[in-house]
Amino acid sequence: MDQRDVRAAWERFVERGALASELRSPVANSWQRSRSHQVAIDRTTAPIVAEAELFRQRAKHVALRHAARRALENSRTFLSDAQSIMILTDPSGLIIDTEGDARVIDAGRAVHLEHGGRWSEADIGTNAIGAAMAEARPVQIHGAEHFCAEVQRWTCAAVPVCDPVDGEVLGIVDISGPATTFNPHSLALAVCVGQQVESVLARAIKEDHERLLQHYLAKRAIWASDESLLIDRRGTILHGSELARKAIRDNLRGDGHDPPTRILKRLDFAEWPAKLKELIPGVSVDLVAHDDTGIGAVIVLHARRRLAGPDRGLQKQDQPDNRRMSSGPRTAPPQGLRFCEEPAVKRPPCADSAPRRLRHAPSPATSFVVADPAVQAVVRRVEVAAARQMPILIRGETGTGKEQLARHAHAASGRQGAFVPVNCAALPDSLIEAELFGYAEGAFTGARRGGAPGLVQEADGGTLFLDEIGDMPVALQAVLLRLIDDWTVRPVGGARRRVDIFLVSATNAGLEDAVAQGRFRSDLLYRLNTLEVTLPRLRDRTDFESIVRHLIDGIDPGCEIAAPTMAALAARSWPGNIRELRNILARIALSSGDGPGSSVIADLIGQAPQPRSGSLQDMQLASILAVHAETAGNVSETARRLGVSRNTVYRALGQTAAR
Numbered sequence: 001m002d003q004r005d006v007r008a009a010w011e012r013f014v015e016r017g018a019l020a021s022e023l024r025s026p027v028a029n030s031w032q033r034s035r036s037h038q039v040a041i042d043r044t045t046a047p048i049v050a051e052a053e054l055f056r057q058r059a060k061h062v063a064l065r066h067a068a069r070r071a072l073e074n075s076r077t078f079l080s081d082a083q084s085i086m087i088l089t090d091p092s093g094l095i096i097d098t099e100g101d102a103r104v105i106d107a108g109r110a111v112h113l114e115h116g117g118r119w120s121e122a123d124i125g126t127n128a129i130g131a132a133m134a135e136a137r138p139v140q141i142h143g144a145e146h147f148c149a150e151v152q153r154w155t156c157a158a159v160p161v162c163d164p165v166d167g168e169v170l171g172i173v174d175i176s177g178p179a180t181t182f183n184p185h186s187l188a189l190a191v192c193v194g195q196q197v198e199s200v201l202a203r204a205i206k207e208d209h210e211r212l213l214q215h216y217l218a219k220r221a222i223w224a225s226d227e228s229l230l231i232d233r234r235g236t237i238l239h240g241s242e243l244a245r246k247a248i249r250d251n252l253r254g255d256g257h258d259p260p261t262r263i264l265k266r267l268d269f270a271e272w273p274a275k276l277k278e279l280i281p282g283v284s285v286d287l288v289a290h291d292d293t294g295i296g297a298v299i300v301l302h303a304r305r306r307l308a309g310p311d312r313g314l315q316k317q318d319q320p321d322n323r324r325m326s327s328g329p330r331t332a333p334p335q336g337l338r339f340c341e342e343p344a345v346k347r348p349p350c351a352d353s354a355p356r357r358l359r360h361a362p363s364p365a366t367s368f369v370v371a372d373p374a375v376q377a378v379v380r381r382v383e384v385a386a387a388r389q390m391p392i393l394i395r396g397e398t399g400t401g402k403e404q405l406a407r408h409a410h411a412a413s414g415r416q417g418a419f420v421p422v423n424c425a426a427l428p429d430s431l432i433e434a435e436l437f438g439y440a441e442g443a444f445t446g447a448r449r450g451g452a453p454g455l456v457q458e459a460d461g462g463t464l465f466l467d468e469i470g471d472m473p474v475a476l477q478a479v480l481l482r483l484i485d486d487w488t489v490r491p492v493g494g495a496r497r498r499v500d501i502f503l504v505s506a507t508n509a510g511l512e513d514a515v516a517q518g519r520f521r522s523d524l525l526y527r528l529n530t531l532e533v534t535l536p537r538l539r540d541r542t543d544f545e546s547i548v549r550h551l552i553d554g555i556d557p558g559c560e561i562a563a564p565t566m567a568a569l570a571a572r573s574w575p576g577n578i579r580e581l582r583n584i585l586a587r588i589a590l591s592s593g594d595g596p597g598s599s600v601i602a603d604l605i606g607q608a609p610q611p612r613s614g615s616l617q618d619m620q621l622a623s624i625l626a627v628h629a630e631t632a633g634n635v636s637e638t639a640r641r642l643g644v645s646r647n648t649v650y651r652a653l654g655q656t657a658a659r
């Protein structure tokens with residue numbers, strides 16, 4: 001239907017309630033809902049909340065905002081080119097963040113498409129935000145498809161952002177612009193951004209779980225004679241004795257299919273102790289926070305202590321006082337939980353065909369530079385092997401783009417399943433099997449209800465990316481070999497099942513040495529490297545300037561790199577390769593207001609070690625150790641400052657420990 005037909009259909013609908021059969025179903029459904037909400041078609045603006053309420057809601061959805069920030073910022077260039085804006089709303093359709101073309105942001109104010117505006121269907125009739133909320137799936141609404149006449153000047157595409165654990169809608173990502181800027185791909189972009197946000201959220205949940213477990217383990221001795229339960233901010237029980245679980249189940253009531261503890265998710269964190277004490281008499285609650293945000297709690301049933309008499313320590317623990325909230329451990333998290341996978345995200349079915357096609361459509365090739373002929377040859381070989389699903393081994397120094405290339409291989413393979421990266425260097429022996437191959441319900445304490453599929457099964461139908469393969473423990477290499485032999489997995493405590501996996505591995509270490517020293521099985525190496533490619537070091541690439549421009553575009557499109565700066569950059573040795581370059585460029589962008597000749601920029605460029613000699617490794621090691629000490633042992637911060645991966649830092653620490 002073209003816009004004229006849609007307008008005619010809209011007129012018939014508002015006059016007589018007649019629905020044209022050619023209307024797209026999300027539009028027809030939304031018109032009907034708008035009518036049942038009794039929305040007047042001459043409503044000119046969405047309702048807008050007071051500043052204080054906006055502030056409150058922003059604080060409440062800080063995790064969502066944080067997860068969306070990078071994606072919103074990265075879309076800035078596209079949005080300006082497309083004269084559009086990107087909007088983040090909370091689950092009620094309240095706009096909490098916007099990014100994009102300043103003129104469009106200005107124009108949006110006329111209809112309250114701005115911070116504080118509320119865009120549910122009940123508020124302002126059919127629009128993409130409201131329809132995506134109501135249908136719990138991606139929806140694009142264009143021009144006359146809007147319910148209120150004034151809003152028909154707009155075009156918008158929206159996608160719900162769902163909780164990666166329970167699938168609950170947390171908010172909406174929307175791309176809007178004047179109707180003249182209609183672009184059918186906006187919905188696809190919104191879907192990609194939504195997926196990015198969900199991935200960031202999933203990673204954040206995982207990190208919070210690490211912190212909670214560390215907190216729990218550190219203090220476990222205190223509760224040794226009590227029944228205790230570790231629970232995260234969303235009400236998921238991470239660990240706990242059977243008795244404590246039962247006490248929670250018996251005393252808390254969930255709604256519908258929700259686990260009983262989900263009730264806590266809807267409460268303000270500071271209300272937890274009072275609520276829990278009201279529901280379960282005699283408990284104490286130890287709240288855990290990180291960066292001033294509540295991430296979970298340890299609930300303790302002091303069965304034996306209460307029998308023995310009142311306990312002062314218990315009363316102290318009971319205080320629902322934010323000042324007492326532990327800020328969580330600042331030390332490095334336990335390695336076992338540091339996977340870098342992109343967890344499978346529960347996503348509602350797509351409304352239109354575009355996003356479905358687009359699962360792999362935003363080819364990674366478009367997001368990385370391959371102007372260097374050697375890299376072009378590598379990419380071509382990878383594409384051919386990927387199309388035939390041949391195992392690929394990618395070699396290259398840290399930060400040369402191995403993961404990026406692996407993602408490209410996944411896209412080129414055309415596989416519909418997920419791309420699941422596994423960092424073998426970060427896998428602890430104790431948890432590795434369960435994390436990789438999954439576990440059955442009840443396999444061990446803290447095992448999730450229904451078990452967990454494991455990373456290999458998550459990659460079923462997709463791609464398993466084994467990063468830092470050289471660091472995989474020998475015992476596990478045998479299990480991996482078996483997987484490659486018969487493509488079956490057996491979850492811990494469960495039954496064997498078949499999987500269909502495309503295997504891509506990467507290493508920045510000399511695997512031959514590892515084979516010679518018996519740390520890596522040669523038979524496994526030959527199964528992994530049906531195609532073997534090596535990515536060149538950044539300093540050996542001929543497309544340095546293109547990479548700089550590409551990276552700076554993603555960081556701050558307005559930032560110009562002056563010729564002398566470019567020349568100085570090109571002269572550096574770049575031990576951290578493209579990752580290090582990106583890091584330095586981000587800092588240059590920050591100081592660009594100081595002018596290209598500024599001493600800050602000169603310092604940044606001159607700062608890194610320059611030698612190309614054999615002592616490079618030692619120098620790298622020395623700088624890692626220096627920054628590691630400077631950051632009081634914070635591995636992530638060290639990696640960030642130096643522009644290297646955390647594995648590089650861990651490896652350096654391991655090397656010094658071994659010396």
Ligand SMILES: Nc1ncnc2c1ncn2[C@@H]1O[C@H](COP(=O)(O)OP(=O)(O)OP(=O)(O)O)[C@@H](O)[C@H]1O
Binds near residue numbers: 551
């Ligand atoms: N050809 C390229 N063009 C632009 N950016 C790139 C390119 N290759 C990699 N990058 C960027 O460089 C950074 C490092 O890439 P990636 O993580 O793929 O490297 P890696 O070799 O896997 O690193 P490590 O061995 O440390 O895990 C990423 O931000 C990535 O987006």
